[in-house]
Amino acid sequence: xxxxxxSSLNSQLEPLLRGRRVFLGITGSIAAFKAQDxxxxxxxxGAEVQVALTDSAKQFVTPLTLETLSGRNVHASLWNDGxxxxxxxLARWAEVFVVAPATANTLARMAHxxxxxxxxxxxxxFRGPVLVAPAMNPAMWDHPATRRxxxxxxxxxxxxxxxxxxxxxxxEEGEGRMVEPDALLEAVAGCLYAPSNGxxxxxxxxxxxxxxxxxxxxxxxxxxxxxxxMAWALRAAGYEVTAVCGPIDPxxxxxxxxxxxxxxxxxEMASAVxxxxxxxxxxxxxxxxxxxxxxxxxxxxxxxxxxxxxxxxPLQETQDILKAVCERRRPGQFILGFAAETRELRAAARRKxxxxxxxxxxxxxxxxxxxxxxxxxxxxxxxxxxDEREIPRASKxxxxxxLVDLIEGRTPKEVRPAAPLxxxxx
Numbered sequence: 001x002x003x004x005x006x007s008s009l010n011s012q013l014e015p016l017l018r019g020r021r022v023f024l025g026i027t028g029s030i031a032a033f034k035a036q037d038x039x040x041x042x043x044x045x046g047a048e049v050q051v052a053l054t055d056s057a058k059q060f061v062t063p064l065t066l067e068t069l070s071g072r073n074v075h076a077s078l079w080n081d082g083x084x085x086x087x088x089x090l091a092r093w094a095e096v097f098v099v100a101p102a103t104a105n106t107l108a109r110m111a112h113x114x115x116x117x118x119x120x121x122x123x124x125x126f127r128g129p130v131l132v133a134p135a136m137n138p139a140m141w142d143h144p145a146t147r148r149x150x151x152x153x154x155x156x157x158x159x160x161x162x163x164x165x166x167x168x169x170x171x172e173e174g175e176g177r178m179v180e181p182d183a184l185l186e187a188v189a190g191c192l193y194a195p196s197n198g199x200x201x202x203x204x205x206x207x208x209x210x211x212x213x214x215x216x217x218x219x220x221x222x223x224x225x226x227x228x229x230m231a232w233a234l235r236a237a238g239y240e241v242t243a244v245c246g247p248i249d250p251x252x253x254x255x256x257x258x259x260x261x262x263x264x265x266x267x268e269m270a271s272a273v274x275x276x277x278x279x280x281x282x283x284x285x286x287x288x289x290x291x292x293x294x295x296x297x298x299x300x301x302x303x304x305x306x307x308x309x310x311x312x313x314p315l316q317e318t319q320d321i322l323k324a325v326c327e328r329r330r331p332g333q334f335i336l337g338f339a340a341e342t343r344e345l346r347a348a349a350r351r352k353x354x355x356x357x358x359x360x361x362x363x364x365x366x367x368x369x370x371x372x373x374x375x376x377x378x379x380x381x382x383x384x385x386x387d388e389r390e391i392p393r394a395s396k397x398x399x400x401x402x403l404v405d406l407i408e409g410r411t412p413k414e415v416r417p418a419a420p421l422x423x424x425x426x
Contacts, residue, residue: 008225009182009253010044011376012232012397013189018046022188023094023126025119026066028056029101030169031135031178036061038100038181039069042188050090052076052118054106075118091125096191099123100161101135101178104146110158111149129191133161133184138174161187186256189236197238202280203231204273204321206246208266210293212313215301220288221373224248226338227286229400231258237404239282244272246287266290266318277325282334282407285322285358288373293318326357334407339363340372349383360384362391362403382406 022042026035042049051066052075063074075090091097099106099119106119110132115121123130132153140146141163150160162179179187205227210218224245231254235241241258246269254260261276263269266289277283292315302310322337329335335358341348342365349363364380366372371379371393379393382403391402402412 006041006182007376008228008251009185010041011395012229012253013185014045014395015397015401016045016189016192016236017042019048020192021048021050021093021095023050023052023090023097023122025052025054025097025099025102025106025122026057026061027054027099027101027103027106027119028059029103029135029178030060031101032057032060034178034181034184035100036065036069038184038188039066041181041185043069043071045185045189047188048072050075050094052090052122054117054119056103078118078121091122091127094126095128096188097123097126097128097130098133098184098188099131100133100184102132104134104136104140104143104149107132107134107146107149107153111152111156129159130157131159131161131184131187131191133178133187134163134176135178136163136176137168137170138172138176141174141176159187159191183256193236194238196240199239199281200279201231201234201239201241201282201284202244202273202276203227203234203241203284204244204246204269204287204289205231206248206252207288208246208269208290208318209264210266210290211297212294213298213301218290218294219247220290222246222248222288223374224252225374225376226372226378226396226400227284228252228254229396230284230286230403231255232397233400233404234282234284236401237408242276242280244269244276244287266293266321270319270321270324273321274324274328277328277333278330281332282336283325284336284338284403285325286338287321288340289321290318292316320356322358323356329357334359336403336407337361340366342367346381346383346388349381353383353385360406 026032039049049070050072051070066074109120110123115124163175164177164179165175166177167173206224207220207222231241231243235255243254243258244261261272263272295314295316326335337358339349339352339361345363345365349361353361361383362380364372364378371377378396378399380391382389391399405412
């Protein structure tokens with residue numbers, strides 16, 4: 001994964017993981033080296049990480065390395081490391097219990113309730129979400145005994161991440177590789193999502209494009225980051241998410257379990273959104289849809305002639321997706337519009353609220369450097385028919401969480417009532 005994609009994922013998961021306590025058990029697999037990257041990623045998101053190693057795991061990674069990465073003493077024995085009564089202290093300390101990699105032997109211990117090492121003992125004493133990432137030879141993963149153990153763990157409420165298929169360290173190919181650290185990081189954060197609320201959320205994000213000829217097209221600066229942040233925040237709040245994506249920045253990540261529909265033109269986005277809207281309870285219209293598109297698409301490249309200015313290609317208005325969604329609303333559906341403005345923000349948002357018929361509008365100033373388009377931060381105002389609230393500058397992930405709180409009738413502590421709308425602060 002590229003550094004920009006890592007940054008994008010971390011920015012989305014940081015609000016969920018900051019300050020959370022994660023127990024990470026590492027068992028005896030060559031994949032143990034990947035667990036070091038998971039510790040780094042969790043720490044980068046602000047989580048506290050407590051590592052425990054089996055004796056076999058110490059053949060692949062060292063306690064010193066993991067103590068350096070985690071900033072905490074590594075637990076490797078029930079008896080001899082002087083760190084207290086493990087099965088009480090660590091199990092009560094942690095909020096999430098992770099075993100990665102989880103060998104066939106460790107899965108069997110957990111499935112059958114054995115408690116003869118630090119990880120299996122802590123597991124029996126832990127009350128909370130448990131995630132395991134199996135890693136083993138494909139034949140071992142396919143063995144009926146392993147499959148029975150995995151199904152028993154699923155029945156007990158344990159979440160299973162992977163394994164993935166591919167080339168193994170032993171040279172064989174098949175299913176048995178531990179999933180990559182970025183996927184594990186998301187799975188750990190998923191343990192902290194709110195329980196499913198049985199509702200569906202629809203998010204549109206990114207730009208749209210209008211093609212002029214085989215070489216040129218009209219578009220805008222939207223990267224899709226704000227819309228992606230809305231998708232993450234809604235997923236974390238318990239919604240099932242469908243994301244209709246224009247051609248977003250490749251580094252922008254969406255939740256792995258979000259349903260993604262890729263489009264390019266405004267017409268394609270309108271068709272996809274209007275087809276999905278009847279099944280959703282919330283729509284976040286974060287896409288930067290072109291207001292105009294080329295009236296004609298040329299099948300051949302338009303050639304430049306020396307000294308001759310080409311005629312301006314004719315434009316035509318695109319469909320107003322937000323208004324069309326509002327016209328098709330049913331009781332109980334909530335529609336949040338987005339407005340990117342450069343002046344008189346709140347007045348413009350109130351006009352949009354009235355003309356479209358949505359429940360609320362989030363408006364932001366895209367003329368300010370470091371905010372809005374192509375940035376990781378945002379700020380603006382929540383405008384509804386009976387309420388106006390300022391959302392101060394923060395990461396787009398935090399702004400999105402504030403917006404979801406407001407959709408659900410909660411007031412985030414970061415949000416404050418807006419000043420009266422008068423000349424000079426519009």
